[in-house]
Amino acid sequence: MDLILWRHAEAEDLDETDEHGGDDLSRRLTARGEKQAARMAAWLDRHLPEGTRVWCSPAVRAEQTALALGRKYRVRAELAPGAPAQAVLDVVQWPHARQPALVVGHQPTLGQVVAQLLGLVSGQCSIRKGAVWWLRQRERDGDWQTILLSVQTPDLL
Structure with missing residues (x-):
């Protein structure tokens, strides 16, 4: 199974929201964030396997990031900021779904998913805004392994 983790692109600070310090879920992408999302979406569109299911946090900034891809996606409350890594899985x-999955979400949750699947002792990993981490589970010699296929940041595209 392929699991693609996409951290939302750069968003406004909480005090920049329409409510001036209002709800974290209402934070929107900045102009730079919109460009980051568009660049990464173009790369993903060229590389995502057929039938990839797209899941998204209910935060506005995550939905704006997902919209850049131009594909159908499902919003899940379990993917909101502060969600545990297990909620994403x-x-x-994971690892039993038949289709690849793309999750648009947040730090530190996505970094915790990466750390858990790759067996990082620290239990966390930093994922840059707008970046994608592509993981795959495979069987090799009777053992299941998680491999890192790609890490892509919008600034390098």
């Missing part, structure tokens, strides 16, 4: 049915 449960939503995508």
Whole structure:
């Protein structure tokens, strides 16, 4: 199974929201964030396997990032900021789902998913805004392994 983790692109600070310090979920992408999302979406569109299911946090900044891809996606409350790593794995049915899954979400959750799947002792990994981490589970000599296929940042595209 392929699991593609996409951190939302750069967003406004909480005090820059329409509510001036209002709800974290209402934070929008900045102009730079919109460009980051568009660049990464173009790269993803060229590389995503057929039938990839797209899941998204209910935060506005995550939905704006997902919209850049131009594909159908499902919003899941379990992917909101502060969600536990296991919630992401449960939503995508890792590692048993038949289709690849793309999750648009947040730090530190996505970094915790990476750390858990790659067995990082620290239990966390930093994922840059707008970046994608592509992981795959495979069987090799009777053992299941998680491999890192790609890490892509919008600034390098």
